[in-house]
Amino acid sequence: MPPVDPRQYGLPDSAMARLAQLRPGAPGTIFTSDLSAAEFLLVRQAGFRPLGLVMGSSIYHVGMQVGNWGQNMELAVLSQATYNARHLAMTRMQVEADQLGADGVVGVALTVQHGLMEHAAEFVAIGTAVKAEDEGQWRDNQNRPFTSALSGQEFWTLLRTGYAPVGLVLGACVYHIAHRTMTQLFGNIGQNVELPQFTQALYDARELAMDRMQREAEALQAEGVVSMGISEHGYGWNGHAIEYLAIGTAVRSLRAEHTIPEPQIVLGL
Amino acid sequence: MTGPWVMGPGAVQGGRLSRPGPFESGLTVESERALRAAGFAPTRRVLGATVFRLSTKGMWNCGATPFAIGQTLRSLEVGPIQEAHAHCRRLAFDRLAQECAGAGSDGVVATGLELELIAGVGHEYLAQGTAIRSGGQVRPPRPFVAGLSGKRFAALLRAGWVACGMAVGVGVTVRHDDLRTRLTGLSMANQELPAFTELVALARWRAREMLIADCARIGAEGLVLHHNTSFASHHECTRTARNYLTEGGDVQDIMVTVTMWGTGLVPFAAHLGGTPPELVINLNDL
Numbered sequence: 001m002p003p004v005d006p007r008q009y010g011l012p013d014s015a016m017a018r019l020a021q022l023r024p025g026a027p028g029t030i031f032t033s034d035l036s037a038a039e040f041l042l043v044r045q046a047g048f049r050p051l052g053l054v055m056g057s058s059i060y061h062v063g064m065q066v067g068n069w070g071q072n073m074e075l076a077v078l079s080q081a082t083y084n085a086r087h088l089a090m091t092r093m094q095v096e097a098d099q100l101g102a103d104g105v106v107g108v109a110l111t112v113q114h115g116l117m118e119h120a121a122e123f124v125a126i127g128t129a130v131k132a133e134d135e136g137q138w139r140d141n142q143n144r145p146f147t148s149a150l151s152g153q154e155f156w157t158l159l160r161t162g163y164a165p166v167g168l169v170l171g172a173c174v175y176h177i178a179h180r181t182m183t184q185l186f187g188n189i190g191q192n193v194e195l196p197q198f199t200q201a202l203y204d205a206r207e208l209a210m211d212r213m214q215r216e217a218e219a220l221q222a223e224g225v226v227s228m229g230i231s232e233h234g235y236g237w238n239g240h241a242i243e244y245l246a247i248g249t250a251v252r253s254l255r256a257e258h259t260i261p262e263p264q265i266v267l268g269l
Numbered sequence: 270m271t272g273p274w275v276m277g278p279g280a281v282q283g284g285r286l287s288r289p290g291p292f293e294s295g296l297t298v299e300s301e302r303a304l305r306a307a308g309f310a311p312t313r314r315v316l317g318a319t320v321f322r323l324s325t326k327g328m329w330n331c332g333a334t335p336f337a338i339g340q341t342l343r344s345l346e347v348g349p350i351q352e353a354h355a356h357c358r359r360l361a362f363d364r365l366a367q368e369c370a371g372a373g374s375d376g377v378v379a380t381g382l383e384l385e386l387i388a389g390v391g392h393e394y395l396a397q398g399t400a401i402r403s404g405g406q407v408r409p410p411r412p413f414v415a416g417l418s419g420k421r422f423a424a425l426l427r428a429g430w431v432a433c434g435m436a437v438g439v440g441v442t443v444r445h446d447d448l449r450t451r452l453t454g455l456s457m458a459n460q461e462l463p464a465f466t467e468l469v470a471l472a473r474w475r476a477r478e479m480l481i482a483d484c485a486r487i488g489a490e491g492l493v494l495h496h497n498t499s500f501a502s503h504h505e506c507t508r509t510a511r512n513y514l515t516e517g518g519d520v521q522d523i524m525v526t527v528t529m530w531g532t533g534l535v536p537f538a539a540h541l542g543g544t545p546p547e548l549v550i551n552l553n554d555l
Contacts, residue, residue, distance in 0.1 A: 015431040016375060019409035030484045032477065032531070034494040037421035045546065053494065055473055059465035064457040092327050115501060117453050120462055121468060126497070157545075206397050251363060263548035265461040 018208035027201070033128040035107050039046040039152025043106060046156045048130040051100045056092025056125045067176040067241070072201045074208060075241060082243065083212075086110055086170060090147065094220035097145040102129035103138035104146035105153055108168050110247065139223050140166045148249045150227055162255045166220045170179040171212030175205035177240045199241070206230065209244040222250030283537070286313050286372040294400045296379055300419030305429040306377070307423035309401045313372040317364030321357040322391030325350055329524045331445035331506060344444045344468040346475055351441040355479060358382060358530060361396040362414050369412040374400035376413035378422045380435065380529065382496070395440075415532045416495040429538040434487035438529040439479025440472040445506060446523045469525050472499065489533025499527040500516045 032053040033040055042052060065077040089110070097105045108127035123161050127147065132138050140146050148155060148165035158165065177269075178197045180188075209230065228248030235241035295302055297412035301311060329347045336369035361382060369377045380398035387393055398414065415422055422432060444450075444464065455464055482491050506520045 013403070013405035013407040016403050016405065016407040016409050017425055017537070018412075019405070019413060019433055030481050030490055030492070032484070032492045034497065035524075037417050037425050037493050037532075040491075040493055041424060043548065044428070050491070054475075055470075055478060057466060057469050057473065059469060061454045061460050061462050063459040066542055077459060083384065083462070084459060113499070120465065122465075122499075157548075210421060218512045243290075261298060261548055263550045265552060266549045267552040 014084060028263050034109075034126060035128050037151055039107060039155075042152040042156040043130060046159045047133045048103070048106070049133060050096055051102050051131055052096075052130040053088065054093050054096040054100070054102075054127055056089040056094070056096065058085045058088040058122055060090070060123060061087070061120045068178075069179065070178050071176070072178045072197055072204065073165040074205070075174040075176050075235075078235065078241070078243075079172055079208075082174065082245070083170075083172045085121070085123040086125070086172070090168065093125040094144050094147060097127075097129040099135075100129045101131065102145045103131050103132045103163065104148065105129050106148050106150065106165075107152065108147050108149045108163075108239050110168075110170070138164065149235045149247065150249050154227060157260070158251065159254075161260045162253060162258045163223075163226075163251045166222050166250045166252050167216070168173055169213050169216035169220070169222075169225060169250045170245065170249065171209040171214070171216065172243065172245050173205045173208040173212070174235050174241060174243045175208070176255050177201040177242065180238060202232075204244075205242055205244045206232075209246040212250065213246040217248075217250040220250050225250050275276050286315070286368065293399075296419040300423075301337040303423040304401060304419040307426045308404045309375075309423075311376045311419075312400045313363055314397070315368040315372060315374075317361045317368060317396040317402045318364070318393060319357055319360045320387060320391055320393050321353075321360075321518070323353050324351070324358070325504065327391070329522070333506065333520075339526060344442045344464075344471045346471065347441045347443055350469050351439040351475065351479070351526075352440065354439040354487050354526065354528065355437045355483075355540050357392070357394045358437045358439075358528075359435075361394040362437075365396040365398060366412045366414050368418065369400040369414075371399070372400050374402045374412060375409055376401055376415065378415050378432075379418050380416045401447060407474070409432040417493070417529070417532055420433050429536055430491075431537050432533045433489050433535050434481055435501065436483035436487060436489060436492055436531060436533045438478070438527075439474040440475030440477075440479065440527040441524065442468050442472040442475065442537060443504075443522050443524045444468050446503075447454055468523065469499065471525075473526040476529050478510075480529050480531070487533045489535060491534040492531045492533065494529060496530035496531070497527075497529045498512050499525060501525050 006032040031050045033050045034053055060081060062081040063077050065075045067073060067075055072187060093105060093160050105127040108125060111124050113122045113124065138146060146165050150158065150165060225248040230246045233243045234264065235243045292311050295316040296311060319492055328349055329345055332539050365377055365380065377398035380396055383395045385393045393504050413433050414435045416435065419430060434445055434545055504522045506522050
């Protein structure tokens with residue numbers, strides 16, 4: 001691509017002249033956004049206007065859980081706590097977006113913070129509410145603003161290829177891994193050996209989390225889930241409790257054809 | 270309000286920054302190239318700093334009374350503390366702009382803000398960035414400060430947006446915490462803690478309100494956020510009387526502080542926004 005003369009676009013004089021016309025303190029419509037500058041430009045390019053930063057949070061106390069020392073099992077109270085708290089935060093964020101008249105929320109980040117109170121955690125959902133420039137149907141099948149954890153770049157590419165996000169979907173599972181018996185412990189000394197209850201627990205926990213996420217996507221009548229991530233965290237209990245979190249963005253098809261212009265191959269110097 | 274004029278010796282009249290000399294840049298080579306292609310050039314590395322002691326003592330009354338059993342307390346906004354937090358950050362950004370003006374530049378990009386505790390004294394708020402100057406004839410009346418990298422600043426310019434300054438939002442809320450509030454956290458069952466959810470939600474709401482007001486102050490029409498954090502701190506309740514039956518011995522107030530800042534933007538040529546990006550596969554990333 002030949003170099004572009006900035007003067008062709010009126011840069012930088014017109015930009016500096018605009019700063020001279022600023023009216024500090026004048027009332028007006030201001031949007032706030034947690035998108036990066038590049039993401040902001042791409043969301044605009046995709047035909048959406050940012051309306052404002054939206055958030056939802058929940059400080060949640062996790063209840064008492066009893067587990068069986070020698071059994072692989074889901075810790076249902078803990079699973080439910082992490083799921084409920086995230087759901088509360090997400091729903092509140094969507095309500096804020098709805099009040100702004102948004103069609104959706106992009107760049108959603110779901111985080112967990114500790115330290116406010118013992119035995120409690122803060123679950124936060126944050127994103128940028130956007131409204132489409134066109135009159136299309138962008139809300140989900142329950143007429144709520146769509147949510148998307150995709151970056152601005154991914155959002156732009158997704159729309160260009162004929163798909164639209166319908167909702168951020170997640171599945172959570174906290175799972176207890178059975179302790180080994182004394183016979184197993186002594187029987188394995190000095191040997192290379194698989195620990196089947198650990199392997200099985202990882203498979204079971206992962207499957208439960210994935211299945212829950214898939215059901216959420218089905219409820220939104222999505223065609224698929226993109227940018228899916230599965231994370232595993234220790235949940236204490238001396239390494240015998242693990243949390244699996246499956247999270248992704250459910251998408252639906254906007255049209256039958258999904259081709260994308262052939263990308264150029266570049267090698268940066 | 271920028272407070273007393275505090276400027277590094279290099280930025281005053283006749284100082285190092287006001288004399289011709291080699292340019293200094295904290296930008297990556299890629300950012301610098303993008304900036305020059307958009308008609309700007311880096312001039313000097315600039316900084317703005319303030320050392321500030323923030324006192325919170327006696328600045329709120331949590332409203333708790335020792336003998337009222339089952340009283341309902343609400344989260345309180347602590348306006349003077351949140352204003353003080355915001356003031357320190359604005360002071361650092363304003364002094365950065367002053368140094369930029371002293372260097373004869375039009376604005377600062379790639380601005381970062383660091384906080385460092387100086388034990389026994391207070392906190393240092395240090396804003397640093399790279400001053401840039403337009404290659405054209407038009408000069409803005411005041412230098413702008415932007416947290417955007419040179420590359421992002423240039424991309425926004427090409428799309429018809431220019432950075433106009435840094436907006437700050439701080440929300441500080443506090444509520445009384447005693448045995449009664451703590452009992453909600455001792456339940457066997459999963460449950461939300463509404464008192465604390467309200468405390469944090471109110472702090473975030475206050476921070477966003479201030480952020481939007483600050484955008485209006487600098488004349489921005491939009492904002493891209495660079496920083497959004499929250500932390501909780503425990504303070505001894507200012508009351509001296511205790512009701513050990515209903516409150517327990519350890520009576521505290523919990524304070525939540527939410528801090529946000531970002532770059533304000535204004536559109537200057539709406540027609541520039543229509544250029545679609547090109548799809549590329551970068552072999553360097555493979």
